[in-house]
Amino acid sequence: MAAASGSILRPMPLPTVTSATRPFAMPGCAGQCSTMSIWDCSGSFQSGARPSFSSAPKPSMRSTIPTWRCRTRMHRVLRSGRSHPAMILVTFSSRSMCRSKVLEEGMKHRLRLVAAAILLSCGAAWAQVESVNLWNAGIGGYATYRVPGIVKTKRGTLLAYCGGRKDLSKGDWSPTDILLRRSTDGGRTWEPSRMIAGNGQELTDNAVMIADGKTGGVHLLYQKNYAKVFVRDSSDDGRTFSQEREITDIFDQFKNDYDWNVVTPGTGHGIQLRDGRLLASIWIANGKLNPDGTRAHGPAAVGTVYSDDQGRTWKRGALVARDSAEIVSPNETVATQLPDGKVMLNIRSGGAEHLRAVSTSGDGISGWSKPRFDAQLFDPTCDAGILTDAAEKRVYFSNPDARDVPGAKDRKWRVRENLTLKVSEDNGQTWSHERVLDPGVSGYSDLASGKEELYVIYESGSLQGSQTKPDHVSVARVTKSWLMQGPQPKPWSSPE
16 A cells, blocks of 8 residues: 655744654555655745755665655755745655654644644645655666656546656666556545556657547557657546557658657647647657667757547648757757647757747647747756646746756756746746745656646656656646746846
8 A cells, every 4th residue: 555755834934944854664555655745935035045855865665755854955045034934744644644743943843643633634725735756766666767747638537657767777768668657536646557658678758648638538659769659549548558559650751851860759748729639749869879879869850740630640740940050959849739829839959048949830730930048938958847728828837947056057057956837827928927846856847737736747856866867756736826926937048
């Protein structure tokens, strides 16, 4: 039976936090144990003053549940008077075993089980963020888990997916399987992890799911060895999938425009346009062949593929951007249909600007605008998540906004920390509010939307000191009202 642990942070006028929780063993936890944290911070963090968290050390036993701990820099932030949150840490499991601590300057009150139960029972009334680890590195037969995505089906089922890397021998080229976890209760509980593509020996990765809001179907696109692309379909909310069908011939049609030797969909999730069209972003590269048989992921180009017959057949769209002096090696790209009906591609690139690039089209397959850099969207050269809620007329965005992380400049701004959510209320032209979701090491992310909450799946923690080897893949459930109370993101320009 899976167990969970967690922490709750509520705003209180306290000047410092002086200690942190420890990992603890919980009987009955097997396989993929979870970590849950619910927190909120008062005030807004000034430049260079955001708090930093890290995961507890990787458990040596499957029954050891990691909780969050606070680094010394958090203490300095609080002493500086820039923010005054207090921390209430609540640890619990499905067996209703609870532990609690209130951490304040000069005192530590250990709460009784009854008090913790009261907190948990009423927590839904004020909780702003709760986070559950779906996959933990080294558990479940995989060394690490990467490149996550999430969709919400027509029936309301959440499908969370990622690539499970069997070892760390070749980075992105390591043997990988695609894994899935389902939730039918809004992310409160999750079914066990299971493999939906791959064979445990080869590279099968870069999953992109599209939830069809008209038929209820789900379509899964993915690549094998960055050489072939396949699709599988589900008509029962991801309980089962069809046999894979190869659609590499659609991608071969791009070779007349860009002679690729690396091909993949994604990242994140694909979309369905209001006219029913299914659309996925793709990127291709003409990379140098390495001695070990792998190929470089650049220079690269991005575009889209689509289906107008509910996923039965697929076609190519136009290329949107390619490696040039204006935009260096555009690759991992996410798509959304804006409230005004246009389709936006939000693009990662490798240039010195360290900003996300955007391009729009009327139909998602042609007539793309010239890519422009968005000054409010800092990019540490990493994947991002994007999502439109048409009913709200809002666009949501997530990525590691590490512009103010100490030492970021020394690392050429390629720092994967400080996962931040942003929202636009004017079709992605500007961004009106932002909130830091996870101040620690955090990488690739994706988004799904509920009525009052966002679901954010993301890579968290650092394995072996590497920010490209996550310790966990986590899902956070965030109230939209919390995000809408955040400050406006500031524009950024590289000082280089």
